[in-house]
Amino acid sequence: MVDEYLSEREQAEQLRHWLRENWIWLLGGVALTLGGYYGFQWWESRQTSRSLAAEQRFTAMLDALGQNQRDEGIRIAGEVMSEFAGTPYADQATLVLARLDVEAGDLASAETRLAAVAGESDDPDLRLVARLRLARVQLAQGRHDHALATLDAAGEPAIEPRIEELRGDAQLASGDKAAALESYRRAQGAARSGSAREGLLDAELLGLKIDELAAATTTATE
Numbered sequence: 001m002v003d004e005y006l007s008e009r010e011q012a013e014q015l016r017h018w019l020r021e022n023w024i025w026l027l028g029g030v031a032l033t034l035g036g037y038y039g040f041q042w043w044e045s046r047q048t049s050r051s052l053a054a055e056q057r058f059t060a061m062l063d064a065l066g067q068n069q070r071d072e073g074i075r076i077a078g079e080v081m082s083e084f085a086g087t088p089y090a091d092q093a094t095l096v097l098a099r100l101d102v103e104a105g106d107l108a109s110a111e112t113r114l115a116a117v118a119g120e121s122d123d124p125d126l127r128l129v130a131r132l133r134l135a136r137v138q139l140a141q142g143r144h145d146h147a148l149a150t151l152d153a154a155g156e157p158a159i160e161p162r163i164e165e166l167r168g169d170a171q172l173a174s175g176d177k178a179a180a181l182e183s184y185r186r187a188q189g190a191a192r193s194g195s196a197r198e199g200l201l202d203a204e205l206l207g208l209k210i211d212e213l214a215a216a217t218t219t220a221t222e
Helices: 001-066 068-082 088-103 108-122 122-142 144-152 157-173 177-193 203-222
Strands: none
Touching: 001 068, 001 088, 001 157, 088 108, 088 122, 088 157, 122 144, 122 157, 144 157, 157 177, 157 203, 177 203
């Protein structure tokens, strides 16, 4: 019993000695643990507040544009893009400004904005939207090869009908009717397969494009 008592007493003394030597590191570990927990809580709260503020400014931008207050809408869009950079709201504000550029005939500015979202957005859906719009802008500029390259980088089975129809438009504009007809038919086939999203294209219009090109191609080969 004495040996056991001494052994326990020695162990207790060793423990007290170890605590005296290492108390600052223990407190530091506790502080780090508590700091990490409350730090995460603070970060999460800050992100929620920031997202809410971004949503409010984005809504204000849309309201201004909806009331034909173009300059005010553009000003607020600039705030959203600068104060909330890196958020989907900033990317969407950039897409809105690109649309305004197109309406104003400033295709070069629209292309710059769309290329930025297509290449830098953290949201894959917004990147895809920007890429499709970018291809249309490049097509409107007569830069058919650039539009085709943009579409090549947009490979996404869920929207294949839209990609292929735009590809056909670019090929047709460049004078390659045979390639355009193939792209239109691929778009039609993808739309009918059921693997793509619904409502991506006007099936009736696409059918007219195919019929017209098929007739033109047949006439050319006779």
